Amino acid sequence: MSAHSYSEVAPLPAPTQGRRHLAGLDGLRALAVLAVIAYHYAPAGMPGGFIGVDVFFVISGFLITGLLVGSIGRREPMGRFWLRRARRLLPALVIVVLVCSTAALFVGGDVLAGIGSQIGGAFTFSSNWVYIALDQSYFTADAPQLFRNLWSLAVEEQFYLLWPLLAVLLLTRMPRRGRAILPIVLAFVSVLLMVVLYPQGGDPSRVYYGTDTHFFGLALGAALALMLDGSARWDPYGTESGGERFTRRWAPAIGVLALALLAVYAVFVPDTSPFNYDGGLLLVSLLAAALVWSVTRSGSVLGRVLDMRPLRAIGVRSYGLYLWHWPVFVLVTAAFAVRTDASPWTVSLIALAISAVATWLSYRFIETPVRTKGFGVLSRPFSGAWRGRPALLAATGAASVLLVVGVVGTSAAAIEGTKGTAAQQQIEAGQRAIEQARRSPPPAPTAPPSGRTGSTPAPLPSKPAPASSPSAAPATVTPPTPRDGSQISAIGDSVMLASAPALVQAFPGIDIDAVVSRSPRDAPGILAQKAKAGTLRSTVIIGLGTNGYLGTGTLDRDLAAVGPDRRIVFVNIYADRPWLGEVDDDLAAFVTAHPNTTALADWHDAIASHVNLLGPDHIHPGGEGGVLYASCVASALDRLR
Template sequence: MSHEPAPTFALAAGRIHYAGLDGLRAIAVAAVLVYHLFPRALPGGFIGVDVFFVISGFLITSLLLREKASTGRVDLRSFWGRRARRILPALVIVVTASTTAALLVGGDVLVRIGRQILGAATFSYNWVAVAGGGSYFDQLSPEMFRTLWSLAVEEQFYIVWPLLLLALLFVRSRWARAAVLVVAAAGSAIWMATLFMPGGDATRVYYGTDTHAFGLLIGAALAVLLEGRLGAGLPRAAGRATRIAIDAAGTAALVGIGVAMVVLGDAADATYRGGLAVASVLTVVVIAAAIRPDSRLGARLDAGALRWMGRRSYGIYLWHWPIFTLLLAGAGGATSQAPPLAASVLAVLITLVVAELSFRFAENPVRRRGFAGCVRAFGRAVRTRTPRTIVAASTALVLVALAGSTLTAIAVAPQKSTVEALIAHARQAAHTRSVAPSAQPSTRPTVTGDNITAVGDSVMLAAAPALQEAFPGIDVDAKVSRSMYAAPGILRRLDDEGRLRGTVVLGLGTNGPISKSTLADVARVLGPQRQLVLVSAFAPRDWIAGVNAELGDFASRHRTTVLADWCGDIEPRSRELLAGDGIHPGEKGGEVYAKSIAAALQALADLPPAAGTQHGHNLPVAR
């Protein structure tokens, strides 16, 4: 691997290649792949998308500024045409080929595929998903094209930004222009932090173009700041010490991005309250250091394998998630939160091969010749009696077949996944029982259902019929995607409504980590007069062990709190009694859930009389 300084740019066919950016793209897409395919290895790998945003904002803005400087105008039609040639070939192939494969596999992988394709075709996937209640972090439905949200954000930027840039150019000072963009980026980051609700689903703030534009804008600010220097070359560092300092700053920023990918999870408050914005600023520092003519950092980032992967990063990003989702669907019962290692490795290998084929035979030809040029070349191949005729005819047949199977898939796609159907059935069954509760009294020598308030997430929602059967009169308040962070607010609301009963069951550990402070808030809301049952969590997710440890520790320190061991009770029978996602209970699994809570209530009933204090009484886990 050569460590010689790479040129800032190389002119070829009217294009500029900035040193280091291919390698930075490679790091970004590799992080995203690890986050999706090996989810326990890199909790913050999704930050790779923000690195892409900064690179895109920088490159697109520098391209527009060079065109304006050299021709005196910006040809918007030509600009958008180039974007279409770059984006559409791989996108169309990915969508049609993946949908065809999904039609063959069948099942949940086809859920709402029409809505997904609509979002992909109109570059509005992020807003279509938000409007339809879709979630980037929810595993109830395995959306095959979920990752296209980021492409939608970029394309919306490509449409609007050239027009705004032309207006911004009326500001004479490039420093003032850059300042405007920095302020706009800060506004977007602050808007994300403002709309983010701890403990809630973060999809709206993560998907939103308004809340997630700061990376694109800060990248554009760098290009504006370097306006007039990008085409002719940046000045070299004044001396060896300065060059070393600049490289050191860029390297430190790159390390900082890596640290962020390790410590920032998709459920962490810090991620949405400045974490992603800081990662974007660090990316700007890396770019500014790498593109200098004498940058050793740029040379290292441009080294062989990184440059190869960076040039194919778009195709790799498009292909990896549909391939992975299809492999998991074919494996049956596997989830993207805890996928079999073999499926993840196989997904990587297939993705790299398919991305290379797409890059060589679809993306590059269209980018070089344009759509019309490729059609003419195709026509010549059909007319000549050569082996190319067979290839061209076969290609045409494949394209027609892909289009037909895609339309067929849209027509037959289910609107609910099996887990969503299970939860909907449980919700309906629970509603029916709450309207006409069973007259059968509880046979257990514990508190009766009419003195229990149960608050939970989708796991409790799926088990609600079993809870109402076991504890007639129980008040179940359970919803999808809740986490423990929301518990204090929910309990206060129920207390204000007069629905907070003497015994509270809390099942909110599935969807994210929990903290001691949140549990302390729960205790304050409940007060000393109420009993609390904390339900342990079971799911193929990284934070479950920590969640259960926190719950167990809290229960051991509070006399009127006990842990219902749902995790220990269901684990031996999880394959038999849980849905395909390995999280939500079916009918028999719901009965196990209810029995876990019944055992906890019995443990509370067996407590000796209070000795004048609520603390210091170690309770065994209820089984």
């Protein structure tokens, strides 16, 4: 063995080693998980709260590397490290997946979409790659995956499958001062991959989900732990050197500044901003590392503030809260979907309350006992009662088997019940229609009897059903008279995608570019790219807004991107989203201000009285709903002539 042997490895203090509690980290965990919950439950208030995951990555990389330093220093088998990780992660994960899968079976509907692959990804820690392989977006607001949030757990565990092996080499073969170089290099390689692979103007889910493109926070946390390994800064009674003087003087200000900048980022930088994927998330990780460095130093005032009891109580349970909050929110949202009068705030508060209770029960009765005493502890409460009581033993065993079989069985039934969910069927039908239209030459359009090239809006029932009555008799919608679509480009989200079969029939030759989760802020970049490539046609239909606010200047940039020789039809939205009113009002005002080059397809008013033409999610149109969507577009095109 080289001169840099195990004997030179100084264990890094960490809470589980009993050396010293690192102040502030539980509070940071609490702030991170609260930011993520706010992002998921109320995205309008904290559109950048998703960066809480990147803060988690830095903290996790920092702490786990500290544990590795101690474990390797004590010459513990690496299997013991992985066993501790299993005891920490698996109990809560198994409970969440089985309970929420069972609940999904009873809720039914679109929450069952793809649940089989999600469960498989959860238990193999490969969720992120499963979602990439299935081309499922992290940012969609339309048909969210029940266990979408498990992608980050997968990234962590994949990183920690290989990182311990590299850590052994670093800690036994390299000088102390050079050990942090490798994780820093790996971090910047990951950032570079994110920048290079990010599709400008497209859905960033691939680079967001990818382990290769998004492990830099974990690597930077690991680098920080290695840089601080053995430093006298951990010892409040150590001799102060130049480095310790710098820490004492500047660490408080750096920590406060880093925390403030992270808060500003969470409030003002949405997930759709290209800045995130061109270096913004690296900035977040660097700020998080600076914050960890500041709060964990001896005597840190900021660390003590973050260690306040409420924050610390949330922080120590943050793992369970992160696991529970998203699937519970999806389930509660689906359960309330039939209640059009249910406020989004009501849904969020109910989901938060259920998540908090489930987290507390899991932490108290499952996670803590297993983490501290091993998996066998789950059977110990019954051991004393079983002695000398075979009947009680048999009854308890039978009840336990029935419970396990019941939960697992209903989870399996949930997997089987994934077939035929409405939103998924509608979107897949739209994708097939677009692909078939691209392969086949468009049929010759039939001239309308009146000789006009346009069409009138589709007739609706004389007595429309109220919006709160989805069970009302379905409307019979007359399809618009087909017209030549060879000069029409359409750009939209999953609502347009679900309407694609009707659009293809109404406008043979139309070019439809619609994807799930597309943000309205993506439109200017997409339009500019198509115009530059010469594929943007003379009439443009834009159906965006379901997945977020338009953003300042987006419509002006749309108009500039299409140029003065093209016209635009904007389709407004109908969805239970907090931004619905603002988006529709902005579109109406913009069209009024530009009457010669734009027109409005009023999808909102057309479908509001006929929600029976929508799927169970009250967002995606079914067959006749798509025909009504096409009729709205046709009517708007008439006004442009």
